Amino acid sequence: MxxxxxxxxxxxxxxxxxxxxxxxxxxxxxxxxxxxxxxxxxxxxxGMVEWVSGMVFEPTVWIGFGLLGLAWVLFMTTRAVERRGPGRAGKAPKVAGADPGREAVAPDASVPSLGTGDRRNAGSAPAAAPEDDFSDIEAILKKHGI
Missing domain, CATH: 1.20.5 (Single alpha-helices involved in coiled-coils or other helix-helix interfaces)
Structure with a gap:
């Protein structure tokens, strides 16, 4: 009322x-x-106000909200312990050259090879020497007077 x-x-x-x-x-x-x-x-x-006021002033409703909050805190605590715990069972193996702080996305995958060929021209001529790679850039810079 x-x-x-x-x-x-x-x-x-x-x-x-x-x-x-x-x-x-x-x-x-x-x-x-x-x-x-x-x-x-x-x-x-x-009738919405009557429903809400009946819900707000009920102690059992507040106990229910408290239990939901406690359950949420327990879920978050277990997730934090699982992520930071020292004795994790399914720890990924170290990959050579990877960051020590980061884990591999697919730990069972092989390390990609650094091939010299281009995927589009895999069967054609071999890749150019590193000096030839910069010739394009040098030409562009000379064109602009740099």
Missing amino acids: LAETICCAVSAAGLGIAAVTAYRKRFLAATRITAYSLVPVGLVLT
Whole structure:
């Protein structure tokens, strides 16, 4: 009963503010304020306020929320211990040249080879020498006068 009265008072105050705003020739803002002020009355008439106030003032509901929070904390604690624990069972093997702080995405996969050929031209001419690779860049730089 008290929650419904408060909602109606808030709506009446909002409609008063909307009337003052409309008097100041700010009709768009007044319409928006009117829409917001009608929401609490709509919630009262649909019975939503009674349902929420009945839920908020029930001690068993708060105990339920507390148990849900405790379960969440336990889940997060076990995940943190699992991630940082020293004795993990399924630890990935070290890969040569990998960062010591990072694990491999696919630990059983082989290390990729650094071939000299191009995949598109695998059967054609061998790859150019490293000096020839920079000739393109040098030509571009000379073209721009650098």
